[in-house]
Structure formats: structure tokens, C-alpha cells
Amino acid sequence: MGKARRILRNKKALTGAAILVFLTLVAVFAPVIAPYGPNETRFLPGQPPSREHLLGTTSLGQDIFSQVVWGTRLTLVVGLVTGSLCAAISTTIGLVAGYFGGWVDEILSLITNVFLVLPGLPLMIIIAAYITVQSVVPIIIVISITGWAWGARVLRSQMMTLKNRDYVKAAVIAGESPLRIIFCEIFPNMLGLIVANFFGAALYAVLSEAGLEFLGLGNVNAVTWGTILYWAQNNQAILMGQWQWMVVPGVLIAVLGMSFALLNFAVDEMTNPRLRR
Amino acid sequence: MSVLLHVENLSAGYVQPEGRVLAARNINLQLAEGEFMGLAGESGCGKTTLAYAIAGLLQPPGRVFEGKVLFNGRDLLELSQAEMRKVRWKEMSIVMQASMNVLNPVMRVRHQFYDVLRTHSERHDPQYFDQVALEMFRLVGISPEYLDAYPHQLSGGMKQRVAIAIALALRPRLVILDEPTTALDVVIQRSILQQIDSLRSELGFSIIMITHDLSLLVEIADTIAVMYAGCVVERAPAEELYRDPHHPYTQGLMRSFPPLVGTRQRMHGIPGQPPNLASLPTGCPFHPRCPRAMPGRCNVMTPSLQEVKPHHYAACLLYADASSSAASQA
């Protein structure tokens, strides 16, 4: 298949995918890779890296390495779920607004523009702060509600370009229902953009998730890379010289984010012929 | 009359992941000073690639693979960017196809004259620039108030005429026109072409005009070269081509245009589709569609341009035996 070969040849896509696959494997095999449970506090607190504790221990006596490994699971899940939800919202709204036009488009575009302009993080913080229940679910919902606007706008303009193509007009004349046209005729031609949008949303989700958790919103007792950083900050990790407590989760977040960014960029490149060398 | 442009064995095309695609193969052309040559052919036959190759405008993945473009004796393909820049516009200008978008959307039309005058002429005074611009506008028939307009305020036809005006501003020695009148209505078409032609007689520049409209060329060109699948298949003085086309493709083209006067005739198109340049048929590229193809010969041997009458060249095996000592290159 030409497409598969093209994907394999694109270095950015390859790197991004490799990182993602690696992290997924770590998440899946966490019980095997991590020497201890993430919340076991029976170790000597504040230890520097050693052979028993590759990244040392926290101020509460947990093994940092185990935490990081176990944390991969929830971080990935939240990131991917949020990204998917966010992408689903933006795809639906973008496609509907673009296809139907008229007042449907006017209303949806207005809403989209409002959400586009309102600053995401402060809004998220406000909403999340009001939620008194300690869970990651509100985080997922909050990020999705605030992050869909950009993707919706991009997909809407693409849809508006495509709906004027001849094959769509032919389908309309043939009497296909709008839903069928959107999903069977146009959707496949927008796949590249939709996939790129998903990766963009996932990147946004990962960074926002980390930001909110760092501030202590969500569930501080869940083990994700973001919450590890929260505890590290709260326990003055830097000032105590426990730099690895801070550095490692942060680098991992950046790496995960970058994998999504690479995939986003690569899919964009592959679908937009002008960007190809 | 001296030879202004001599294209020698030029092959150009595009580098694709699957391999090279030749859009212009072994082209040999000569243009004299003040000559008007028309380059005719269907879409996709390589005319624009050829024009861009001559003008040094082929961008990757487009490339010139071999050959020479001798302009005034100098091979343009060998020139450095800086040297080529001196040739551009002052010696050779081009009006591109679909001039809808050749004007910078954020610059006033006036300034798009200014910059080319500033770069190439020795002058720096705006009065001189304005003078030139106004004269060019008069030539192409646009009211001078549009000098201060932005491109989006002009109609498609006007933008095309502005592009032509800018192309002539420096009185170059060669002007390449790539489908310059497709967006214009027939009346303006004629008027502009007549103006260009009269300017040509006055100033003596040469023209290469690319078009798929053979009927247009028959009237105003001196010479016509017909292209098919990247090759020149026939070349002759315009009137001669009109009266006595030799190549079956040219004959087909001639039959496709109804004359304005005379009896009504049934029109014949040319059956079939132009070939995919990436996978040409063996032998003569036209043979699958040719009503006079000779099986066993036309699908095996590739004809080259031969002189079939004085100054009249055709690349067809029908005449391969007839032409005796004519030079194989034309």
C-alpha cells in the first residue's frame, strides 16, 4: 500500500509513533517493569538515586521510579481519552457547521469563536476548582469542553471547501441523506485532517492535564506524571536537591507531548502536498 | 534576421518518487529576432514546462535534464542566479497562465510596476516609473485610475491585462505568453493580441505564445510549432501549416475548428485521450489515436522531425521515406 509506505518513510511519523508505542508498552507492562507499587510508603524518604531506587524516593517514602512507571497508565489514558473526546466534539461541530452552512453555521461558528478566544487554562482552572470531588473525570471533561474550538474551525473550513466538489453535488442530486454524505462521501477525504486534529487535541490534553494536576486540581492521590510533579513541588523537591523527582516526570510529559506533536505535523505534511519537500 | 533564441535538444520534466517524468523531450527550436512563434497543443502536452524551462523558472520537482537554451548566444541554463536575474524581464519576460494570481494581493498595482522598473532600469525617479506605467496601461486599455488599486479590486480580465502590461514595461527582446487570453472574451482577446502584435512590429521583440487555440495562432503568428506528448510534431510557417498540415495530429486539430465563413461542415474531434506522460506508448506517441497509423511501424519506431517541405518540418513516419537528405535535426 502506497500510504503505508509513505507513513513508514516519514521520519517524523515514525519517531512519534515509536515513542507512543514504547510508552504504551511501558503502561501495559507496568506491573512487570516497576519493582514496587506506586503508593508503597515503606521506604526511607528523600533518598537519592540508587540501585534499589533508580530515581530515589519521595519525601513520603515512595519509590519514584515505580511511580513514574505506574503513572504512565493513567497519564496515557487520560491523555488519549481527553484527546479523543475533544477531537470528537471538534469534528462533529466542525463538520456540521461546515456542511449545513446558513444559520446553523452562524450559531455554531459564533460559539466556536467564543470558545476560541476565551483563555483555556484560566477557564479550566475556574471550573475545576469548583469541583469538590477528587477524580480525574472532571479534568477530562473540563479539558475537552475548553479545547475543541480550534479543531472545529479548521475542520469547518475544510468541509466547506470539500462540499463544493463535484462528487458531493452528485450525491446530493442522487438523493443521499446529509448524514450519509457527510460520513460516507466527505469524511474519507478529510481523514488526514481529522487524524491530525486528533493528535493536536491529544497534545493539548496532555499538557493541560499536566498543568491542572500540577496545580492540585483533579485527584492528587491518583498516580500520574502531573500529580507526581504536584507532590514534588509541594515538598520543595528542587530546594531539597531532589532534582530527579522533578525532572523525570516533566521530561516524560514533554516526550509524550512531542510524540503527538510529531504525528500531528507528519500527518499534516502528508495530507498537504504543498508542505512536502 | 539573426537568431535570438536557439533551443537545443532540451529535455525537461519532473522528478517524482516513482522516477523521472519527461514533459518536454528533445526539443529543438529556433526563434529569430522579431519572430512570432506559436506553440500549440492540448493541455498536458508539455508546453508550459517547455516555456518555464526556457525562462529558467522550473522549480523542484521540475528540472531541466539536458540540452541548451541559447539566448543571444549565451546558454541561459549555465548562468548563475545573479547573471540570470539581469536577463529576467529586461531581456525576457513571461506572462503566466491564469494571471488571476500573479499580482501580489497586498501591493498596489502601481508598486508592482515600480519594483520591476527600479530593479532593472537605471532610473530611480517615480515620474519616469509613472510615465511608463501609464503608457503600458494605455496600451492594454486600462483606465489610469486603476494604478492605485489593489489586485482584488480588478476583474479577472483586467488582472490579465495588467500582467501583460508589466511584461512589456521594459521592452524585452523576448516575451513568452502562456495562454494569455483564456480568461478574456473574444473581443478583448483580439484587441490585445493586435496591440501586442503592433507593438512587436514597432519595437521588434520576439514572441512565443503558448495556447491550445490553434485558430488564434493561424492569424497572427509567423511560425507555429505543434506539440504532442512532450515533442514537437510539426513546425512550419503559419499559413503553410494552415493550408497544408502534414502530421495527422495537426490535421485533426485543423479539422476541429470551424471556419467563420464557408459551408457548414461536420466537425471531427480527435478520438481518444492524450497519453499519460509518465507511461507513453512505444514508438510514435500519437499512434493509438492516429487514423493513419501503420501497424508494425508506428508502434515500434519513434519518428523525429524531418523537413518535408522547405521550412516545414513534421515528425511522422508517413514522410520518413519521402524526406531524402533533410537534416534530421530541425
Added chain:
Amino acid sequence: MRYLLRRIGFLLFTGWAALSINFIVPHLMPGNPAQVMLAKFQGRLSPQALAALTEAFGLNTDKSLFVQYLEYWKRIFSGDLGVSLTYYPSKVTAVLAQSVPWTLGLVGSATVIAFTVGTLLGIFSAWRRGSLLADGLVPAALFFNSIPYFWLSLMVLYLFAYSLGRFPLAGGYDIYSTATGLAKLPSIIHHAVLPLSTIVITALGGWLLTMRNNMISVCSDDYVAFAYAKGLPDREIKYRYAARNAVLPSLTGFSMSLGFVIGGSLLTEVVFSYPGIGYILYQAVTSLDYPLMQAIFLFISLAVLVANFFTDLVYALLDPRVKDEGD
């Protein structure tokens, strides 16, 4: 003109939306945060303050939601944003007034620098496509764009402030110095270097990539080819033809990414304990100071909207097609 009117209209509408969201959110949340907050401050607030809080958060179920909404608007227009719980008895507006200049200075200059440098580098990266440096900028930009703001801040803080000790660990200026007025400037700048650099580094990448993509797109447009055919000097084509057109979509993107930059800067302020709005917001969140939180959100939204409006104005100045829009 029509364009301006449309933008103003949008500004007003979004402003209304932001204010309404601000009002609605506390009423929508499960788990009744207002009760939690009341319980927390029971012993510490005067009865009047408690009553005011009850009013503000709609626990006074005598009044309907709509009436409360109207009263909310009345309060906004009279400049009464309530009293801060953390900085009691300071009014919220006073707290805001103190921290806004710091954020404006920091984020304002960071955004301008990041946009300018990012755009220029984007032009370079696109124009010299194929060279090592130009192409190398792409993955570098991608990487820095994916780094969480706060994490880079932490690393920078650790490296330059803690380890190397070259920069202060916290604050907007040296609070122990007795300098006044302009003499404080060097100290202010010294304290601003690290947070500023962090924001610039992280934000720059996005604009670099956007501009690069725009340039590449524009360079395949006909008018650039025409400019090249005209034999114009390289620099003229690069700036007056390509970049001048490529910057337009970048400006559009600028408005949109402003919200994101603001968010990231908030986190940066938290890490550097920089006395701006972000830091105050953090305090407010951790101590559930709802009046302050809401006011901050309001302020940030309105500030972003105004900034957007100005960006739209600049865009209108740069793109002549805009004035004739609406035909």
C-alpha cells in the same frame, strides 16, 4: 468599516459570554462549593461578610437565578467584585490592581518578543529550506512547543537560580532593597529574566512553525513565481512578496494562541513566585478564594478579548482585502 463593526460586535458578545460563564459556573457545580467555603470561613468572617458571600454565591435561595444574574451585572458595572477571602479585608479590585502590572509587563513583553523572533525565524527556516540550520529549527521548535510551561520553568529555576545562583529564586523585585522609583528597575529586570525567557522559549516554537508553513504555502503561489520571473532581488521577494502575505494567517493564529500563552504564563508565574495574576490565581485556588478567582478569570478574559481586538485592527491595516469584505 463593516469589518470593524463586526469585530466590535463580536467583542461585546464574547465579553457578555465570559461574564455569564463566570456567573453560571459556581451555580452549576456539583458538591455545592459555596457551602464548603462557608463552612471553612465560618469562624473567621464577620456576619456582614458572610451575608455578602451568601448573596454573591446564590445561597440566598429567596431570589431567583435570573434576579441574581441581574444583580451580578449591577455589581460588575459598579466595580464591585467582592472581597477577597485570602487577603481579607482587601477588596478584590485592590488585589488585582497590584498584580496586573507585573503580569502585563511580563506576558506583554514575552509575547511580543516570542512572536517577532518566532516569525523571523520562521521566515528564515522556510526560505532556506534544505539547509541544516533551517530544517533543524523544525524539530527543535516542535520539542520546545511540547514542553509544559511549568516544567521548563522549574528546570530553569533549578539550573540558573538554585544551582548556579545567578538569578533570584522568587519575586518580582528585591523586597529587601531600599531603592525607590526607577532605581528599582535593575532589580526588576534581573528578576524578570528567567520567567521571561521561559515563556519566550516555549511560545516561540509555535509561531516559528506557523510562519514557516505559511511561507512555504505562499511561496508556491503564483505571485511569488511572477516576482521571481521579474528578476527581483531575493530579499525583496522574501519580504515584500512572501513574508508580507504569509504573516497574515500568522496574525490570525496569534489571536487564537494568545489564550494558550496566557495560560502557560500563569503557571510560569506560579513556579517563579512572580507576583502577577497567575500567582494570585494559584493562591486563590488553593485557598478556595472564589471571589478572587472569578475576578481574575473575568479580567483575563476581557484582557484577551481586547488584545484580540487590537490584533484584528492590525490585521485590517495589513490586508487591503479586508476593507472590501462583505461584498
